[in-house]
Amino acid sequence: xxxxxxxxxxxxxxxxxxxxxxxxxxxxxxxxxxxxxxxxxxxxxxxxxxxxxxxxxxxxxxxxxxxxxxxxxxxxxxxxxxxxxxxxxxxxxxxxxxxxxxxxxxxxxxxxxxxxxxxxxxxxxxxxxxxxxxxxxxxx
Numbered sequence: 001x002x003x004x005x006x007x008x009x010x011x012x013x014x015x016x017x018x019x020x021x022x023x024x025x026x027x028x029x030x031x032x033x034x035x036x037x038x039x040x041x042x043x044x045x046x047x048x049x050x051x052x053x054x055x056x057x058x059x060x061x062x063x064x065x066x067x068x069x070x071x072x073x074x075x076x077x078x079x080x081x082x083x084x085x086x087x088x089x090x091x092x093x094x095x096x097x098x099x100x101x102x103x104x105x106x107x108x109x110x111x112x113x114x115x116x117x118x119x120x121x122x123x124x125x126x127x128x129x130x131x132x133x134x135x136x137x138x139x140x
Contacts (some may be wrong), residue, residue, distance in 0.1 A: 023127030027076075030120035034073045034089070041066025055099050068092070076121065083132065086125050093118045 040048050041062045049059035057065075072092055076085025093114035100111045126132050 019127050023124045023129070025124070026120045026127065027124030030117050030124060031073055031077060033117060034069060038066045038070040038073060041069065055103055057099075076125075082125055082129065086121050089121055090118055 044059075044062045044066075048062055052059050052062050069092060072085060072088040074085075075081045076089055078085070096114040097111060100114075105111055126136070
């Protein structure tokens with residue numbers, strides 16, 4: 001009997017319970033922050049509108065950005081589309097980094113904060129999704 005050992009035919013290693021829960025917690029923290037951010041953009045209190053104005057965005061854009069962020073988060077939360085959601089959120093957070101760099105915000109508290117959130121997004125997905133680990137692990 002001849003066996004073909006292609007990467008796609010190799011059985012994926014099961015995710016341990018601790019690893020899976022660690023991934024859920026990391027993802028949950030990122031999702032909680034992003035949902036809060038989307039909610040305040042959708043409610044658009046005067047403080048949010050003032051912050052948008054300081055960053056150089058028209059204040060009326062807050063609700064559109066909140067809607068976009070909410071759609072990206074929902075895409076991330078659905079297991080079948082979580083990889084696409086992570087890619088979309090990475091793009092969204094990249095825009096936040098560029099905005100803060102452009103206006104000269106402090107490095108660790110403002111410019112790098114989206115990097116921290118993105119690390120939680122991708123770290124959580126990596127820990128809870130065996131397919132992503134299989135994709136990123138070196139071939140044997």
